[in-house]
Amino acid sequence: DAGVIQSPRHEVTEMGQEVTLRCKPISGHNSLFWYRQTMMRGLELLIYFNNNVPIDDSGMPEDRFSAKMPNASFSTLKIQPSEPRDSAVYFCASSSATGGSYEQYFGPGTRLTVT
């Protein structure tokens, strides 16, 4: 398996622009998680989906952030409009809770820089 795939790997954009981050989970996994990591705040859980349904989005910082999972093999995290404080590494992870297995598999991350 190719693992969790994220794109782009790096994104540099100007303040006010829309940013879309993409994630393809591991085939067969039914849970998907979006995290943000900064030096100041560490690794924060933004939102997670189970069977394509958003379960908890309480970690989404503001209405500027939105996430979708239109099918089991694709999810997006959108920031509109972006601000310099959104600069961070964004990780997507997936897992399958069936059979009592709870390990999360992380993608390589998208490093976002907003100038």
Place this chain on the structure above:
Amino acid sequence: SQQGEEDPQALSIQEGENATMNCSYKTSINNLQWYRQNSGRGLVHLILIRSNEREKHSGRLRVTLDTSKKSSSLLITASRAADTASYFCAPGDGGSQGNLIFGKGTKLSVKP
């Protein structure tokens, strides 16, 4: 799920020495996982220990769990420079969604 708290925040040792990291949590759990993060990479799952287990081994890793003290420890024996990374614990309640909350981690530096 709840957040675990790793201790110490940073640890520096020489190659060949053992490294011990600790994790504390607040409420009862179904399982606890340990993850490693190399600089600039995503987290990698190392080991999961269930609440009815006291100790688990995987290669040079040894994890213990004391549910009465609500704590876990990760021991890396005979450390190598390649073990340099941040290590995170994640207590799990066994819920069907499997969501985890990560703390700040322990930053381990192994000097050659």
